[in-house]
Amino acid sequence: MAEFEGRQTYFRPEVSPPDGPSPLGRRGYGSCTFCHSSDTVWQHDLNASLCRFRTMFGKGKVWSTSHKVCDRCEHLYNASEYAALARLQTTNPPSYDDELADHLIGLAAFCRADRGPRELEQPDFPPGFEPWEEYTGADFVFGVWPEERRAVVDGVELVASPWPSLDLTAVFRVLWTWAERDKPDEVTATLMIARVAEVLAWPETNALSWLAEQR
Numbered sequence: 001m002a003e004f005e006g007r008q009t010y011f012r013p014e015v016s017p018p019d020g021p022s023p024l025g026r027r028g029y030g031s032c033t034f035c036h037s038s039d040t041v042w043q044h045d046l047n048a049s050l051c052r053f054r055t056m057f058g059k060g061k062v063w064s065t066s067h068k069v070c071d072r073c074e075h076l077y078n079a080s081e082y083a084a085l086a087r088l089q090t091t092n093p094p095s096y097d098d099e100l101a102d103h104l105i106g107l108a109a110f111c112r113a114d115r116g117p118r119e120l121e122q123p124d125f126p127p128g129f130e131p132w133e134e135y136t137g138a139d140f141v142f143g144v145w146p147e148e149r150r151a152v153v154d155g156v157e158l159v160a161s162p163w164p165s166l167d168l169t170a171v172f173r174v175l176w177t178w179a180e181r182d183k184p185d186e187v188t189a190t191l192m193i194a195r196v197a198e199v200l201a202w203p204e205t206n207a208l209s210w211l212a213e214q215r
């Protein structure tokens with residue numbers, strides 16, 4: 001027991017992260033897996049065959065294979081401060097009795113599957129341009145984005161807001177609330193693409209007044 005310091009010692013295999021720079025974005029984009037900070041510095045790739053785990057009550061969960069982490073959480077993770085990390089993930093008050101325990105179980109699975117950290121590159125994108133993948137998984141958006149407001153830098157597809165007074169978070173809110181304004185399950189993929197393309201051609205005043213109606 002001499003080595004016990006009041007921390008969990010989850011199994012972390014000896015691993016080396018994938019070679020080369022991370023293909024996924026840059027520092028300061030996306031959000032930290034543990035605390036949701038947008039000040040991301042590290043990427044952890046997980047071994048896909050080890051991503052599944054079960055919660056306290058046997059509910060099956062699966063980690064995605066790529067995670068961004070802020071410097072604070074990276075430090076906690078490397079110091080085996082799993083309880084502190086689990087607390088950062090837990091809503092206050094917890095959304096159910098065993099939420100903290102479930103985050104600890106998830107962290108044990110994360111450690112087991114982790115292929116190790118890679119430092120994210122500094123962004124070298126033109127001002128206002130960001131990877132669309134930081135905002136949505138809908139890969140059609142780049143194709144319908146206004147040509148003068150999209151770019152590809154080092155193989156990363158970037159988009160900028162078509163409307164000066166709205167940031168990309170607000171832009172995507174406009175896109176999805178308009179595209180799914182009636183029953184979302186009745187919106188086909190084709191209709192969705194057409195509607196998003198339609199919104200992106202709006203003048204700024206239309207976008208602003210639609211957004212105002214959504215509040």
Ligand SMILES: [Zn+2]
Pocket residue numbers: 032033034035036037069070071072073074
């Ligand atoms: Zn964090």
